[in-house]
Amino acid sequence: MKLYAINTGHFKLDGGAMFGVVPKSVWNKLNPADENNMCSWAMRCLLIEDNNRLMLIDCGIGNKQDEKFFSFYYLHGNDTLDKSLALHGFHRNDITDIFLTHLHFDHCGGAIELDKTSGKFLPAFPNAVYWSNEDHWKAAVEPNAREKASFLKENILPIQESGQLKFIEKEGQWNDQMFIYYSYGHTDAMMIPRIKYKEQEVIFMADLSPSYHHLKIPYVMGYDTRPLNAMEEKRKVLQYAAENRSILFFEHDPLIECTIPILTEKGVIGGERMKLSDLL
Numbered sequence: 561m562k563l564y565a566i567n568t569g570h571f572k573l574d575g576g577a578m579f580g581v582v583p584k585s586v587w588n589k590l591n592p593a594d595e596n597n598m599c600s601w602a603m604r605c606l607l608i609e610d611n612n613r614l615m616l617i618d619c620g621i622g623n624k625q626d627e628k629f630f631s632f633y634y635l636h637g638n639d640t641l642d643k644s645l646a647l648h649g650f651h652r653n654d655i656t657d658i659f660l661t662h663l664h665f666d667h668c669g670g671a672i673e674l675d676k677t678s679g680k681f682l683p684a685f686p687n688a689v690y691w692s693n694e695d696h697w698k699a700a701v702e703p704n705a706r707e708k709a710s711f712l713k714e715n716i717l718p719i720q721e722s723g724q725l726k727f728i729e730k731e732g733q734w735n736d737q738m739f740i741y742y743s744y745g746h747t748d749a750m751m752i753p754r755i756k757y758k759e760q761e762v763i764f765m766a767d768l769s770p771s772y773h774h775l776k777i778p779y780v781m782g783y784d785t786r787p788l789n790a791m792e793e794k795r796k797v798l799q800y801a802a803e804n805r806s807i808l809f810f811e812h813d814p815l816i817e818c819t820i821p822i823l824t825e826k827g828v829i830g831g832e833r834m835k836l837s838d839l840l
């Protein structure tokens with residue numbers, strides 16, 4: 561098995577919304593805001609090459625929305641999904657599985673593209689099965705008012721219409737290499753995969769801890785629907801990771817890809833800041 565960090569580009573989100581109750585005087589030192597209070601965030605996916613399968617976990621924001629939509633998110637940097645796949649000798653048509661932690665637009669926008677000739681929204685990975693789960697799917701297609709702006713129909717419904725959607729049945733061991741946690745603090749049934757790699761494990765943190773600095777338990781996003789649950793879920797995963805020396809992989813951290821958390825008297829904290837390629 562081989563694992564690769566796949567950078568799909570950076571975007572910006574309001575720093576206050578990203579750090580919840582943490583004051584700006586504190587978070588601004590960790591991820592400095594621009595003049596509009598916006599901070600830069602990565603959309604970093606994980607590619608798993610295993611025998612004849614090639615699975616991508618999440619797929620970035622994509623490029624099909626209009627100018628007005630993108631004017632809110634300030635895409636920047638030189639990375640794109642296609643360029644990052646090509647760096648490792650892959651093409652999007654090689655992908656056999658798209659694992660969607662959840663269906664917020666910055667995680668699944670790249671799943672669907674606009675076909676300019678037909679004007680239709682079509683799967684951007686023609687040969688892939690797309691994995692979600694029933695609970696989360698329901699929450700995404702009938703969204704509550706708070707999350708509605710994050711669940712965009714054009715990112716979601718075409719997956720089902722294409723016949724490429726499959727549901728993971730339950731939390732727990734999914735296959736030989738992957739264990740999946742269901743998490744309900746950020747949104748309903750977000751899936752956090754734990755991937756066995758040689759003697760170690762990599763945990764894809766998605767929005768359970770979008771960045772290294774969000775490892776601190778009270779650092780939960782203003783976007784989270786159930787912040788107290790999010791804190792408890794994060795605490796459990798960090799405890800597990802510290803005890804097992806698991807590698808935490810950050811999807812949104814603008815700079816830091818990974819760490820192995822450390823157990824201290826004050827609880828679990830982030831360890832050395834590392835690149836996935838240094839660890840494996």
Ligand SMILES: [Zn+2]
Pocket residue numbers: 662664746767
């Ligand atoms: Zn999210």
